[in-house]
Amino acid sequence: MSAQNEGTMSTSTTGSAGSSGYVARPLVEGFPGKSSSHGAFGWSSLWLLDDGVRRVLIDAGQPAYIPLIHAGLERYGLTTDDVTDVLLTHMHWDHVSNFPMFANATTWVGERELRWAAEQPSGTPFLPDLHVQELLRRTDRVGRMTAGQEVLPGIHAIDSAGHTPHHLAFYLDRTDEKRVFAGDAVKNLYELASGRVDSTLDLDASAATIVAMRSLLTDTGASLVPGHDVELRWEDGEVHRRHAPRAAIGFFADASTGEEDRSIG
Numbered sequence: 001m002s003a004q005n006e007g008t009m010s011t012s013t014t015g016s017a018g019s020s021g022y023v024a025r026p027l028v029e030g031f032p033g034k035s036s037s038h039g040a041f042g043w044s045s046l047w048l049l050d051d052g053v054r055r056v057l058i059d060a061g062q063p064a065y066i067p068l069i070h071a072g073l074e075r076y077g078l079t080t081d082d083v084t085d086v087l088l089t090h091m092h093w094d095h096v097s098n099f100p101m102f103a104n105a106t107t108w109v110g111e112r113e114l115r116w117a118a119e120q121p122s123g124t125p126f127l128p129d130l131h132v133q134e135l136l137r138r139t140d141r142v143g144r145m146t147a148g149q150e151v152l153p154g155i156h157a158i159d160s161a162g163h164t165p166h167h168l169a170f171y172l173d174r175t176d177e178k179r180v181f182a183g184d185a186v187k188n189l190y191e192l193a194s195g196r197v198d199s200t201l202d203l204d205a206s207a208a209t210i211v212a213m214r215s216l217l218t219d220t221g222a223s224l225v226p227g228h229d230v231e232l233r234w235e236d237g238e239v240h241r242r243h244a245p246r247a248a249i250g251f252f253a254d255a256s257t258g259e260e261d262r263s264i265g
């Protein structure tokens, strides 16, 4: 699928007939944070696509997201049982961890990405060993997908290698507003604007993937949802956030004053 890294991504539209399409909404918005002391934040994007029949999650988030996922679904009158599909961009802990909480859902994982993750030694950064093993073990409610596949009607898996060797992005065309869910192929505004990435297993592949993503955005007019930022627009070679990212950290600062929550940053 290397041709898709040359700016020629395939975007067939076979799933467009007979439906009003998906409404896409964030359950948890990504944040482009960087910790210098305690490892990765893992504040990743977790979006819900709903066409009235299917309720599809793009990525499953990290364990700290569990209450946010319940609250986010509740906002739309849904529970975890209503989720029909979970599509995983790649096998990193902050995108994979919560797939078991959706009892009725099929979890879709990249065939080659899963095989690669299973071959890595325990202790490889960001790979959740037990989740990888569980996805391999399950014969029910786990689907294997490949780049170029229309995984669900109107949701196309796109090769977006670099960050991990077989990373997949998803292009959504059965909707009133086209979107690319880039996962960590494009983690934030900076990466789409500069073409340079902060964390990748293959710098050249990541750079080629971002060039291809830009072409796709130009050709289709789609928005892009990064792995760790709010939704972006690519217009005339410039990148804009649709709204400002928000985040806060508090900590238990001082016993003598009774101060329990001091914000930093």
Ligand SMILES: [Zn+2]
Pocket: 090, 092, 126, 163, 184
């Ligand atoms: Zn990642």
